[in-house]
Amino acid sequence: MLNWDEVFAARTRSGVGDGLIEILKLAEVAELISFAGGFPDPETFPREALLQGLEELVESGDPSPFQYSPTAGLEGPREFIASRLEAKEGRRPEPAELLVTSGAVEAMELLARSLVDPGDLVLVEAPTYLGAIMAFRGFQAELEGIPMDERGLRTDQLEILLRRRRPKLLYTIPDFQNPTGATLSLQRRTALVELARRHGVLVVEDVAYRELRFEGESPPSLWSLAPDVVLQIGTFSKTFLPGVRLGWAAGAAPLVAQLTVAKQNTDQCAGALGQCLLEWYGRSGRMDEQVVRSRDLYRRRRDLLATSLRDQLPSRCRWTLPQGGFFLWLVVEGEVDTTALATRAQARSLAYVPGSVFYVDGRGRREMRLAYSRVEDGLIEEGSRRLGSLVREALNEPA
Ligand SMILES: Cc1ncc(COP(=O)(O)O)c(C=O)c1O
Numbered sequence: 176m177l178n179w180d181e182v183f184a185a186r187t188r189s190g191v192g193d194g195l196i197e198i199l200k201l202a203e204v205a206e207l208i209s210f211a212g213g214f215p216d217p218e219t220f221p222r223e224a225l226l227q228g229l230e231e232l233v234e235s236g237d238p239s240p241f242q243y244s245p246t247a248g249l250e251g252p253r254e255f256i257a258s259r260l261e262a263k264e265g266r267r268p269e270p271a272e273l274l275v276t277s278g279a280v281e282a283m284e285l286l287a288r289s290l291v292d293p294g295d296l297v298l299v300e301a302p303t304y305l306g307a308i309m310a311f312r313g314f315q316a317e318l319e320g321i322p323m324d325e326r327g328l329r330t331d332q333l334e335i336l337l338r339r340r341r342p343k344l345l346y347t348i349p350d351f352q353n354p355t356g357a358t359l360s361l362q363r364r365t366a367l368v369e370l371a372r373r374h375g376v377l378v379v380e381d382v383a384y385r386e387l388r389f390e391g392e393s394p395p396s397l398w399s400l401a402p403d404v405v406l407q408i409g410t411f412s413k414t415f416l417p418g419v420r421l422g423w424a425a426g427a428a429p430l431v432a433q434l435t436v437a438k439q440n441t442d443q444c445a446g447a448l449g450q451c452l453l454e455w456y457g458r459s460g461r462m463d464e465q466v467v468r469s470r471d472l473y474r475r476r477r478d479l480l481a482t483s484l485r486d487q488l489p490s491r492c493r494w495t496l497p498q499g500g501f502f503l504w505l506v507v508e509g510e511v512d513t514t515a516l517a518t519r520a521q522a523r524s525l526a527y528v529p530g531s532v533f534y535v536d537g538r539g540r541r542e543m544r545l546a547y548s549r550v551e552d553g554l555i556e557e558g559s560r561r562l563g564s565l566v567r568e569a570l571n572e573p574a
Contacts, residue, residue, distance in 0.1 A: 186293075186315050208558035210545040211526040213353060213501045217549075219469045220416050221461060228455040232448075240451040244444040246435050248275025252450040255457050256423050263386070264399045271428040272402070274435055277445045279383055279410035279422040283310035283346075285437040286379060286406070289430075290343050291316045298336070298345040300328050302504075302533030302542070304353045304381065307346050316343070318535040325495065327352065327359030330366040337374045344377040349397060350385040351500025354533045354544035358498055361394040368401035377430070378405045384500035386414050386466055389474035391498055398425060406430055411453055413501075414466055419449030473501065476547040479555040487556075487563035489572050494545075501548035504530075506541060511569040513543045525561040 232240045239249060247253065253273060261267035276282045283306065291297065293315035299307060301320025311318055321336065322329045328347055347367070349359035359367070371378045380397040398407035406426030411419065424434055438444070456462050480503060481496055494505040507513070513529040520526060530542025550558060567574055 186313060207521075207524045207526055208550060208554050208561065209526040210547065210550060210558060210562075211528050212549070213546045214549040215413055215417065215469075216472060218472065219465060220418075221456065221465060224456060224459070224461050225452065228452050228459075231455065232451055240448045242447055244447040244450065246438050246444050247273070248445060249447055249450050249454075252454040255454045259457065260423075260425060264396050266399045266402065268402075268425040269428065272425055272431055274424045274431050274438065275445045275450060276408070276422045276424055276438070277442055278412060278417075278420040279381060279408050280306050280310065281420075281438075281441070281445075282408040282422055282424045282434070283307055283379075283381075284313075284441065285424070285434045286344070286408075287311050287314040287316065288437045288440075289433045290377075296340055296342040298333070298342045299535060300347055300352065301535070302354055302530065302539055303346065303535075304348060305528075305532055307381070308533075308535060311346070320535050320538075321345075323352070323355060323357055325357055327357050327363055328367065330363045330370060333367070334370055337370060337376065341374070342376055344379055345371070346379045346381065347397070348381045348383065350382060350393070351387065351497050351502070353383065353500070354502050354528070354530075355504040356495045356497025356500055356502045357504075359394070364394055364397055364400060368397055368404060371404040372401065376404070380405055380407050382407055382409045384413060385409070387470055387473055387501075388499040389470055389477065389497075403427060414462060414469070415453055415456060419446065419453060421445055421449050421453055470499075473499075473548055476550065476552065476555065477503065479552060480545065480547040480550075480559065483556045483559035484562075487559040489563065489567050489570060491570060491572075492566060501546050503545045503547060505543050505545055507543075507566060507570070509541070509570045511566065512540050514540065516565060516569055517543075520562070520565055523561050523565065525558060525565070527562070 253275060257267050257273055287310045291311060291314040295316050297311045297316040297318050299318055299320055300323050308318060321333050327349060351358055378397055382396060396407060398405040406424060408422060408424050410422040424431060477497065484494060491508045492505060494503050497503060514531055517527065517529045528544045530539030531537055533539060564574060
């Protein structure tokens with residue numbers, strides 16, 4: 176018998192849980208009303224268009240969709256991504272400033288692999304995306320959470336920390352954050368890049384949900400404000416499909432070159448077929464059309480959830496109203512443990528993600544994340560009703 180504890184590398188013992196695996200598994204449970212995983216609604220997947228795109232790629236006779244591709248990505252898709260960034264962000268990355276990745280999660284893995292030595296300090300938002308915690312912990316980073324409020328990361332708190340510590344990087348999700356739904360205000364964006372420059376700290380901005388804005392104007396991205404100190408990582412999981420696993424990293428050329436080296440040591444290149452389908456879909460104009468429909472869909476779901484929470488939840492609950500994205504963050508002002516409550520919720524065919532998994536220090540026991548992105552309209556009210564009765568019971572309040 177092998178002793179697996181001796182076989183596994185020391186870095187696997189860093190306390191990284193299997194939280195994401197559990198969330199992905201929940202997606203398969205039938206009859207469950209799941210506010211858990213941040214999944215796009217399958218209605219947004221362009222099935223017909225994909226068939227047409229695939230047919231055209233096959234018929235063109237060009238072998239590149241089916242071949243290994245250069246590590247930085249195929250030229251056509253890279254050009255498409257650069258042009259899209261130019262149109263959306265007002266800044267076009269130079270060829271040496273752009274890497275096509277196998278999803279945003281891979282960009283985090285490449286960053287951790289390239290930058291993090293054991294014990295290095297990495298700053299994240301408190302709370303933050305579980306996948307980021309896992310990526311940085313996987314390389315034995317010391318993680319510290321910077322508090323947030325409804326205007327995003329507290330730059331005043333960051334400043335206090337930067338006076339005494341020197342982190343390797345700060346990871347932030349400025350738009351419709353996962354998990355809170357909060358958006359970083361313009362004033363704080365300016366303050367953040369100014370602090371990054373003054374203290375010589377790399378900022379990694381994850382723009383996973385940026386295109387899914389329901390109302391109002393987008394503040395400029397951090398990368399467009401300060402490309403010298405900001406690396407932008409993005410994904411096509413929410414604007415195309417997670418099934419192709421495609422994203423990008425855009426930032427300073429020396430950093431992108433290092434990430435490219437790291438990618439040679441992981442999967443060598445993002446899948447060429449997905450890259451070509453993405454380019455075809457994007458250039459045909461269908462992506463922009465679908466993004467408009469997706470915004471309408473997710474706005475409607477957010478509104479349905481906000482209304483039914485107001486009707487169904489006890490007054491000791493408060494929650495955020497995101498201007499875009501997939502998530503709403505709920506805080507119970509009372510003695511509840513949302514982790515323990517999640518098990519009782521499952522027994523009633525209801526799922527959410529307990530708040531503590533999004534913190535690096537186990538906080539968040541009275542908080543939870545609700546994803547409205549993939550709950551059918553007709554089930555949102557019933558899901559809120561189940562949640563309301565669970566929370567009432569936990570608070571010992573009458574039904
Ligand atoms: C903030 C954030 N970044 C990245 C990802 C993952 O992106 P990808 O599917 O491209 O790996 C997610 C998905 O849930 C996310 O919420």
